[in-house]
Each structure stands twice: as C-alpha cells, then as structure tokens.
Amino acid sequence: MTGAPRARAAGPLLLGVRHHGPGSARAVRAALDACPPRVVLIEGPPEADAIVGLAAEKDMRPPVALLAHAADDPGRAGFWPLAGFSPEWAAIQWALAHEVPVRFIDLPAANSLAMAAKKPPAAEPAPAAEPAPAGPSESAGPPATETETEAEADQAAPAAASAERMRVDPLAVLSEAAGYDDPERWWEDVIEHRGTGGAEAFTAVAEAMEALRAEYGHGGHEDDAVREAHMRLRLREARREFGDEVAVVCGAWHVPALGERTTATADRKLLKGLPKVKTEISWVPWTHRRLARHSGYGAGITSPGWYDHLFHAPDRPVERWLTKVAGLLRDEDFGVSSAHVIEAVRLAETLAAMRGRPLAGLAETLDAVRAVMCDGSDVPIALVRDRLVVGDILGEVPESAPAVPLQRDLTRTQRSLRLKPEALERELELDLRKETDAGRSRLLHRLRLLGVDWGTPAVSRGSTGTFRETWRLRWEPELAVRVAEAGVWGTTVLSAATAKAETEARSAKGLAEVTELAERCLLAGLSAALPVVMRSLADRAALDADVGHLAQALPALVRSVRYGDVRGTDTAALGEVAVGLAERILVGLPPACVGLDADGAAEMRRHMEAVHRAIALLSETETTGTEAGTRPHTQPHTRAHTQTDISTADMSTAETRSAESRAADGLRARWAAMLRNLAGRDGAPATPGLIRGRAARLLLDDGRLAEDEAARLMGLALSPGTQPPEAASWIEGFIGGGAGGGMLLVHDERLLGLVDRWLISVPAEAFTDVLPLLRRTFSAYDTGVRRTLGELVRRGPVADGSTGAGGQGAPAAPGFGPGLDTDRAAAVVPTVRLLLGLDPVPHANDTMEAAR
Structure with a gap:
C-alpha cells in the first residue's frame, strides 16, 4: 500500500491496495476518514459510473460483481468481482455514505472486451477476473471473457503456464526477499495482522513497488501501459474538476505509473486506435467459492471466508x-x-x-x-x-439493478415458485402431482433447454415413479451470462424456450435429435412448440430408412408419451408416430441383423435392447391411458353425478385409447414373434450369435420362452458343429453381465452345466480365440456371483444324482448341497432370535432343533 494521508499540496491521495485484502480495506477506510477527498477514483470499468449508486441500496449484499458484456454478443463478457472485504468496496461504501462522487478509471470494458476477443488463445494467460489479480498486489489485465470455458483453459495450460512464468508476482518477489516461502503468509504478517497497517507500511510497499517497476518494467503485463494511460487521463480530469482533493484506490502495482510524469498527448496516443464494442453493464451476485478459483472468473483468493472473517471481526x-x-x-x-x-x-x-x-x-x-x-x-x-x-455465501443485488427482461422474468418466477438461487449445492426432490413442484420442474427443464444449467437431473434415491424428479441445484455466477445470451430468444423463460425449441426442430439434422427435443419440450411444458417439433419429426421419420436411426429415436419418443401422460399433456400425436416407428423397425430389423461384424453386432444388440424396452413401455403406457380414459372425470359434487354419466367426448376418448391399447398389445406380440425368429436362426443367411443369444434372453425374461426351450436353444448354439467363437458370441448375448446373466446361471444349473460342458470341449487351438469373449462376459458379474458360480462348478452334480454343472459325479461342497446344512443354519439362530426379541436358546440340541 501507499498513500498515507498527507498535505493536499503533495497531490492526490494514491492508495495502492491488494485486491480483496481485508487489511487493505481497513487501511483505505482509515485513510479516507483521516483525509476526506472530494472524489474517489477506483480501478474499474468507467461504464459502471452510472450504476455505482446501487451499492448503497439495502438489498445489495456482497459478494457481487460488475458484469459487462457485448450488446450484440452477450457471450463476450467480463466480471469485476467485489467482496465485502475488498478495498474497492470499502471505498465505494465510504464515498456513498459521505455523498462523495465515485468514478471508475480503468480501461473501459468496451475496449478490454474487444482486445480480449482479438488475442490468440495460445498467447492468452490463464483467465482471471478483474479487479481480482493473479498476484495478490498486481492487476492481471482485462477481465476474463465468457467465450473461454474452463476446459479450454485447461487445454491451453502449457502455453498459459509459459506466459505466466514471464509475469512478475510482486508479492512473491517481496516475500522471498523477506525470507518467506509463502507470499500469502508474508502479506498476512506485514499487513493483515497489523491493524490498519500504519503510514510506514504504506510507504514501504509503495517504495517496494517503485523498485520492482524499475527492475522489471511492466513485469510481463503488456496491457498495463494502455490501462495506466487511461487511468492517468481520468485522474487529470478529476484534478481539473476537484483540485488535488482526489483519492485513488488501485492495485499497488499501478501506483508508480500513476505518479509518473507524462503528458496527456502521450497517453492519448497510446489509446488511439483501440478496438471497441458496444457494451452493457449490470450488477450480478457473486460467491466466495468463485473468488477462490484460480481460473475462469476466479480471483485467486484461496481463503475468502477467512478474509471475510478478519475484516468483520478485527x-x-x-x-x-x-x-x-x-x-x-x-x-x-x-x-x-x-x-x-x-x-x-x-x-x-x-x-x-x-x-x-x-x-x-x-x-x-x-x-x-x-x-x-x-x-x-x-x-x-x-x-x-x-x-x-x-464458504458458500451468495451475494444479492437489488431489483432496480439493470438486467435483461429474461433475467427479470426468471427472478419473478423463482420468487413465485419459492425456488431461491443458492451457492451451496443441494438436492431437490419434486413430486409432479403437486402444482408447485410441477412448476419448478418445468422451469428447470426450460432453463436447461436455454443452456442455463442451474439444475442437473439426478437419480432419485426414493421412489422411481415417473411422478418424481430429483435435481441437483447450484447457482454459479456465470449463469447470469447464460441468461443474457438466452435473452435473444425471448423476454420470458417460456417464450425464449419455445422459440429456441422451434428453431432447433427446424435445423435438426437427425431423427434422434428431434425425438430428444420432443421429449425435452414435454418435460418443459412447451406445448406451443410441439406442433413445429411434430412436423419436423414426421418429415424426418418418413425419409429415414436406417434401422439404427429409427431405433435410436424410438426410446426418447416413447418416454415422451409416458411423461406426457404423467404431466397431463395430450400426446396422441406422439403415440401415433411412436407406433409407426416401431412398425418400421419390426420390418427392417431382421434384414439389418444379417452379415454384421463384431462391432456392428454389438451396436445392433444395444438398439434391440432399447427398442424392446420402448415397446414394453409403450404398451404399458397405452394400457394405463386406457384405464384412465375410461374413468369418469368427476369434480366436487355441486350436483348429482353417477358413475354412468360419461359424456360423448369421454366415450370417444375411451374408444380411441382402447384402439391404441389394442394396437400396442398387437405390436408387442409381433415384436416377440420377431425375436423368436431371430433366436431360432442358425443357418444362412448368418445372423451373429450375439444377436441370437440376446433375442433368446429377452424372450426368456419376458416369460415368452420356456426354460426347456431356452436350454434347447443353448444346446444348439453350443453343439459341436458350431465354431467356438460363434458359440462364445451366443453366450455373451444370452448371459451378458449387464442383463443379470450371472444370477440366471446360479439359479438354473442346467444352463450352467451346458456352458461348462461346452467350455470343456473347446479344442485347445480355439481356446485362445474364445477366451477374450468369455472374460468380457463373466468379468461383468458381481464378485459374489462369480464366487458362487465357482463353487457350483467345483461342486459338480448335486447329491441326488441329477446332472450338475460339472456333468459327472462329485461330492457336494460344504454349503452348496441339495438339502439343508443344519450346522450352518444353527449358527445364525441366536442372532435371528435376538432380532425377533425371543429368548435365547440355552442348549446346543435346542439350537439344532430350532434350525430344523
């Protein structure tokens, strides 16, 4: 710091600070009290002069940030965060409380955003938000722009690290000279733990900065010359208007440059020809967690909660x-x-x-x-x-702060739904049968469609019904930029989401994209966008003949029908399209399964599984809809009603749903027949064993294939006439780990015996070919399932003489015999009696009897 109170003849009061330093904030406040100025100049974008008065509003609670973005491209944005312990915030509060003008003197955001956009990515340093420097007492250049994500910053890390090594960190140099290995600790000892610091500390830091500037020049901060030229021009303007009764609050690194003797002509020459964009500026909430980040919009302050405590509890x-x-x-x-x-x-x-x-x-x-x-x-x-x-403190800004119309509508909606943004991540359980929760769900889905990921869907730990949703919510400051970007689509969340959905439907390239969009529209309650989405869906479905594309599209479409039923949305048109897609898949799938290589067969198996689930769900949905449609819609009794009072419209709806249900049931039966056809193929044209095995398994799980028939198909697939790799492929399809095949083998020892006998019979020269397939199949099983299978194979046939897994007689292993193992059962009896609240068994013979 520098600029201890001195006589006015000495010139302006230059207060060099460490950005976000509580000791600096206290020192600034003390200096202003001791030597009150007529105007306060602060390092920051001059566009903020028009809205700085909002900092005095009672609803303004730090941490907050100035957000500037290009008017025609809100994605090009920069933040200037301010915490309650920031020296700049302390100066603003002092000036507003004493009715002293506040002006910002840094390079305008119009120039800094344009300059940042023109920099080559590889040459840019790691992004840092102004006035939050990478180094504790130096300024790190223009604000971070929204166009560079954290992932992109990580990819550019080597180049950024090289550029960072060339930049001077003043505190690191000073702390090293003082014998410290930690700049943060040195700053705490010298400034933060010494009250307001004292005039000697101000002067010492100022002299140190002058020495560093003399040694290192701009210290690797190439843009500082331009920024400091603009600061000097603004300082001259203030001195012409207010004389020398001017206080300047800026990073200590800039103090020597502001005291440098230069001409206004030379400074204007440095600023001539700078790129410029039209900008808009506003206040947005910020968080301590974001201040602690070293990239993105962070300030590089590792302990903002601790600093806030030091400032407010001296x-x-x-x-x-x-x-x-x-x-x-x-x-x-x-x-x-x-x-x-x-x-x-x-x-x-x-x-x-x-x-x-x-x-x-x-x-x-x-x-x-x-x-x-x-x-x-x-x-x-x-x-x-x-x-x-x-810490997870989230700041607040008053309603009077400038904001795009979409942000205002979002704020009103959040208030009406009692869904307050919070910096701390939390889970939100929604019951869609309740009006408020349904409104919250629609809002979160609409924001996700607009790219504002305030909430992320999560797996519910309770009920798995479709009327429940689980979300993880966390409000991040940069979401304000996303909202500003989404403002081009509309002035309300509903109109913006509808417009974007319609545009995406028209520009979608694939059928799966449109079906996914239809699902998202139903989840978001965008009924106005559905006609456009449905036209696009019908057009692409009619032109697309690829079975894989149709199979990818069907599951999302069926989920949409089901979600619409839960949310009370009319999805009859979607249901018709879904049935039509399923019909086309039925016709096209068998020929598409012929002549596939290993990768193609694996992909087709995934499609087949997805379609199987979708058709089952479609049938279930239609059945549920029929039951719902045949029930009379009763209201609270204001006049007599009977259960037979069903209007003509209700009868029509019931008949329509009944027809749809019959169509869905017929579709499911035809799908099962198609699977049976695939499972029974064992001649030319060749269908991969993976597909045939999976078809048999799907039928078995649905109860449409008897266990004897499944064993017969497995026996055919594993017969000596089948090549070992093809047989291994069939096994992978039938008992693949993802489908619970391990438990199937545990409970059906006939199938385990068939697999075991086939494996024993594989010739030595072919064993190495089938081993990778088998390892992939069995490695997916849980550890307990694999252990049980090993014990069953080691045991061999059961003791009553029936065929076991090994195919030959062998004594039963302990614990896996066909009858009750009384010794093992007796061991758990005392524990069971304790759990049931019964008296303990006193004698061993009684325990054995209880076990029996």
Missing part, C-alpha cells in the same frame, strides 16, 4: 473464528465443547509465538483445530475448509 479474530469452527462441527455431530475452543485458542497462539508471527493465522488455527477438535483427522478439516475457509 477484535479477537482467533477466538471468534474457532467458535465458528466449533459451531460447524457440532452441527455435523462432532463432540466439540467450549473447553475444546479454549484449548484450541491457546494452542493457536502458542504456535504463532513459536513461528514468530504477530498473530495466529489461518495455518495456526487449522493446526489447532486438527489437534484439539478433530483428534488429528483431516476429514473434518476438509469440511472446515469447504464451509468456512472458502
């Missing part, structure tokens, strides 16, 4: 912090008492004294917590780091 910070930690651990059912807190405070202070620190810092408090409250375990420490050291 007196007895260690005691207050450890009390917070104890409260968190108690909430998580850890046994922590006030005695633990007292002992942890003593240990932290002792560690600080031993390490020569003026006050216990974060390292000392965490060491004390680990030793005293966590019994040396790092598991609770991870919780403390996540919840307190970083």
Whole structure:
C-alpha cells in the first residue's frame, strides 16, 4: 500500500491496495476518514459510473460483481468481482455514505472486451477476473471473457503456464526477499495482522513497488501501459474538476505509473486506435467459492471466508473464528465443547509465538483445530475448509439493478415458485402431482433447454415413479451470462424456450435429435412448440430408412408419451408416430441383423435392447391411458353425478385409447414373434450369435420362452458343429453381465452345466480365440456371483444324482448341497432370535432343533 494521508499540496491521495485484502480495506477506510477527498477514483470499468449508486441500496449484499458484456454478443463478457472485504468496496461504501462522487478509471470494458476477443488463445494467460489479480498486489489485465470455458483453459495450460512464468508476482518477489516461502503468509504478517497497517507500511510497499517497476518494467503485463494511460487521463480530469482533493484506490502495482510524469498527448496516443464494442453493464451476485478459483472468473483468493472473517471481526479474530469452527462441527455431530475452543485458542497462539508471527493465522488455527477438535483427522478439516475457509455465501443485488427482461422474468418466477438461487449445492426432490413442484420442474427443464444449467437431473434415491424428479441445484455466477445470451430468444423463460425449441426442430439434422427435443419440450411444458417439433419429426421419420436411426429415436419418443401422460399433456400425436416407428423397425430389423461384424453386432444388440424396452413401455403406457380414459372425470359434487354419466367426448376418448391399447398389445406380440425368429436362426443367411443369444434372453425374461426351450436353444448354439467363437458370441448375448446373466446361471444349473460342458470341449487351438469373449462376459458379474458360480462348478452334480454343472459325479461342497446344512443354519439362530426379541436358546440340541 501507499498513500498515507498527507498535505493536499503533495497531490492526490494514491492508495495502492491488494485486491480483496481485508487489511487493505481497513487501511483505505482509515485513510479516507483521516483525509476526506472530494472524489474517489477506483480501478474499474468507467461504464459502471452510472450504476455505482446501487451499492448503497439495502438489498445489495456482497459478494457481487460488475458484469459487462457485448450488446450484440452477450457471450463476450467480463466480471469485476467485489467482496465485502475488498478495498474497492470499502471505498465505494465510504464515498456513498459521505455523498462523495465515485468514478471508475480503468480501461473501459468496451475496449478490454474487444482486445480480449482479438488475442490468440495460445498467447492468452490463464483467465482471471478483474479487479481480482493473479498476484495478490498486481492487476492481471482485462477481465476474463465468457467465450473461454474452463476446459479450454485447461487445454491451453502449457502455453498459459509459459506466459505466466514471464509475469512478475510482486508479492512473491517481496516475500522471498523477506525470507518467506509463502507470499500469502508474508502479506498476512506485514499487513493483515497489523491493524490498519500504519503510514510506514504504506510507504514501504509503495517504495517496494517503485523498485520492482524499475527492475522489471511492466513485469510481463503488456496491457498495463494502455490501462495506466487511461487511468492517468481520468485522474487529470478529476484534478481539473476537484483540485488535488482526489483519492485513488488501485492495485499497488499501478501506483508508480500513476505518479509518473507524462503528458496527456502521450497517453492519448497510446489509446488511439483501440478496438471497441458496444457494451452493457449490470450488477450480478457473486460467491466466495468463485473468488477462490484460480481460473475462469476466479480471483485467486484461496481463503475468502477467512478474509471475510478478519475484516468483520478485527477484535479477537482467533477466538471468534474457532467458535465458528466449533459451531460447524457440532452441527455435523462432532463432540466439540467450549473447553475444546479454549484449548484450541491457546494452542493457536502458542504456535504463532513459536513461528514468530504477530498473530495466529489461518495455518495456526487449522493446526489447532486438527489437534484439539478433530483428534488429528483431516476429514473434518476438509469440511472446515469447504464451509468456512472458502464458504458458500451468495451475494444479492437489488431489483432496480439493470438486467435483461429474461433475467427479470426468471427472478419473478423463482420468487413465485419459492425456488431461491443458492451457492451451496443441494438436492431437490419434486413430486409432479403437486402444482408447485410441477412448476419448478418445468422451469428447470426450460432453463436447461436455454443452456442455463442451474439444475442437473439426478437419480432419485426414493421412489422411481415417473411422478418424481430429483435435481441437483447450484447457482454459479456465470449463469447470469447464460441468461443474457438466452435473452435473444425471448423476454420470458417460456417464450425464449419455445422459440429456441422451434428453431432447433427446424435445423435438426437427425431423427434422434428431434425425438430428444420432443421429449425435452414435454418435460418443459412447451406445448406451443410441439406442433413445429411434430412436423419436423414426421418429415424426418418418413425419409429415414436406417434401422439404427429409427431405433435410436424410438426410446426418447416413447418416454415422451409416458411423461406426457404423467404431466397431463395430450400426446396422441406422439403415440401415433411412436407406433409407426416401431412398425418400421419390426420390418427392417431382421434384414439389418444379417452379415454384421463384431462391432456392428454389438451396436445392433444395444438398439434391440432399447427398442424392446420402448415397446414394453409403450404398451404399458397405452394400457394405463386406457384405464384412465375410461374413468369418469368427476369434480366436487355441486350436483348429482353417477358413475354412468360419461359424456360423448369421454366415450370417444375411451374408444380411441382402447384402439391404441389394442394396437400396442398387437405390436408387442409381433415384436416377440420377431425375436423368436431371430433366436431360432442358425443357418444362412448368418445372423451373429450375439444377436441370437440376446433375442433368446429377452424372450426368456419376458416369460415368452420356456426354460426347456431356452436350454434347447443353448444346446444348439453350443453343439459341436458350431465354431467356438460363434458359440462364445451366443453366450455373451444370452448371459451378458449387464442383463443379470450371472444370477440366471446360479439359479438354473442346467444352463450352467451346458456352458461348462461346452467350455470343456473347446479344442485347445480355439481356446485362445474364445477366451477374450468369455472374460468380457463373466468379468461383468458381481464378485459374489462369480464366487458362487465357482463353487457350483467345483461342486459338480448335486447329491441326488441329477446332472450338475460339472456333468459327472462329485461330492457336494460344504454349503452348496441339495438339502439343508443344519450346522450352518444353527449358527445364525441366536442372532435371528435376538432380532425377533425371543429368548435365547440355552442348549446346543435346542439350537439344532430350532434350525430344523
């Protein structure tokens, strides 16, 4: 820092700070109190001058960020985050409280966004948001742009790392000169733990920055010359208007440049010809977790929760912090008492004294917590780091803040559905039979269609009914950019999602894309978009003759019919298209299964399984719809009704659904006949064994194939006349691990015996060819299933003389005999009686009798 209060004749008050430093924030506030200026200048985009007054609103709660984006391309955006402990925020609050003008003096966002867009990706440093520098006391250039995702940043990591090595981190240099190996720790000892710092600290840091600038120049920050030229011009304007009663709050790295003697003409020359775009600016909520990230929009502050605590609890910070930690651990059912807190405070202070620190810092408090409250375990420490050291605080902005119409509609909808954005990830269970939950589901699906992934669908841990949905919700700050981008589609969430769905339906290239879109429209309740989607679906279904494409499209379409039934949506048109697709698959699938190689057969098996599930679901849906359609729709009794009062329209609907149900049942029977045809193919033209085995298994699971018939088909497939690789392929199709084949072999020893005898008979020269297929098949089974199969094979035939897995007589292994093993059964009797609340059995003979 620099700029201790001094006489006005000395010029403007230059307050060089560390961005997001609580010690810097306190020092700025003290300096402004001691020497009040007539205007406060802050490092930030000048476009924010028009909305800085909103920072005084009671509904404005940091952390927040200034969001600037290109008016014609909202995806090109930059953030300037501010936390409650940021020096810039402290200066803004002081100025607004004292009715002093606030102006931002950094390079306009219109220029910085245009410059960032023109930089080659490989030459760009790792993205960092302004005014959150990569180094603690230096500024890291223009704000991060939304066009570069974190994945892209990771791909460009080698080039970015090379560029980063060329950039100077002032705190790293100063801390190393002071004998510290950690810049954060040096800064805490010198500034954060010494109250407001004092004039000597301001002057010392200023002189250090001057020395570093003299040694390293711009230090690898090529854009600093342009930015600092603009800052000097804005500073000259303020001095002409207010004299020398001007306070400037900026990164300490820029202080020497602002005090440099240059001419206005030279500064304007540096700014001449800069690219420019039209921009819009607003306030958006931010999070402590985002401040802690070193990439994307992060500020590189590793402990924002700790810094926030230091700023708001300057007196007895260690005691207050450890009390917070104890409260968190108690909430998580850890046994922590006030005695633990007292002992942890003593240990932290002792560690600080031993390490020569003026006050216990974060390292000392965490060491004390680990030793005293966590019994040396790092598991609770991870919780403390996540919840307190970083934290999940989400800021708020007032409704009067500028926002695109879509954002305003989203805010109103969130409020009406009582679905508040939160930084902490949480699970949301929805019951679609309730109006509020159904509205929440529609909103989340519409946002996902618009690319605003506030919620992610998750697997429900409770009921698996279609009337339940589970979501994982977390609001990330960059979602504000996604909302701004989606604003081109409409002014409300409903109209924007509808417009985007219609556009995607017209531009879709494949049938599967349209069917997936139809499903998403039903989930989102976009009934206005369905006619366009259905026309596109019908056109592509009529022109597409590829069985694979049809098979990919059918499952999503059938799910759409089912979802529509749950949500009360009319899906008759979708049902007709689904039945039509299924009919075409029935005709085209058998010829498509001929002459396939191994990869083609595996893909066709997946298609066949998906179609099998879809047809079963379609039949189930139609049956449910018929039952629902034949029930009279009764309302609360305002006049007499009888169960026979069914209107003509209801009768028509019931008849239509009944016809659809009969069609679906007939479709399922024809599908089963087609599977039987595939399963029985064993001559030319050749159908791969994988397909034939899977067809037999699907029939067996559906109860349309008797166990004797399944054994006969397996015997044919594993007969000596079948080549071993083809036989192994049939086995993979029939008992593949994903279909529960292991349990089938466990419970049907005839099938296990057939497989075992065939495996024994495989010639040695062919065994190496079939081994990979068999390993792939059996390795998918659970460990317990494999162990049971091994025991059954080792046991051989059962003791009553019937054929076992081994095909020859052998004594039964313990625990796998045909009768009851009384010794093993007796061992569990005491436990069972205890669970049932019965008296224990006193004698061994009684135990044996109880087991029997």
